Amino acid sequence: MATTYFTDDHEWVRVENGVATVGIxxxxxxxxxxxxxxxxxxxxxxxxKGDVAVVVESVKAASDVYAPVDGEIIEANEALSADPALVNSAATGDGWLWKMKLSDESQLAGLLDEAGYKALIG
Incomplete structure (x- = not known):
């Protein structure tokens, strides 16, 4: 079963079998x-952790998306090249940004759970 974590920078991280899927x-x-x-x-x-991994551009601005933990990128969501609006319509589903193999799973302990993230954006 996958576990989902969140960052203060508004990324989500879903971890399953040592592979993290990351999105906003x-x-x-x-x-x-x-x-x-x-x-x-x-x-x-x-x-x-903290490196700029992706840049997303909207009609308002360009924003950096940071690596939530150390690792190696193993896959990018190529569907976003043709349809970046997938991030808007399915941010926590088909709009994921990249997958990475974790270098240090202990870094996940420094991330927020869903309740902590909801309190942050409250």
Whole structure:
């Protein structure tokens, strides 16, 4: 069963079998407005917690999306190249941004659970 975590920067992380799927939260996509472009990361790229992994551009602004934990990117959501609005319509589903193999699962302990994230955006 997958466990979902959240960051203060409005990313969600769903972890299953040592692989994390990362996206932005519904709250984040609502704040950004309609997405028009997603700069996807390359597979094989190593990222450290806090590194900019993806840039999303909306009609309002461009925003960085940060790696929530250390790891290696193993897949980008190529569907977003043709349809970046998937992030708006399904931020926590088909609108995921990338998948990564975790380097240090203990870093997940520093992330928020759903209740903690809801309190943050309250």
């Amino acid at each position: 939260t519904d709250y984040a996509q609502e704040q950004l407005g309609d997405l028009v472009f997603v700069e996807l990361p390359e597979s094989g790229r190593k990222v450290a």
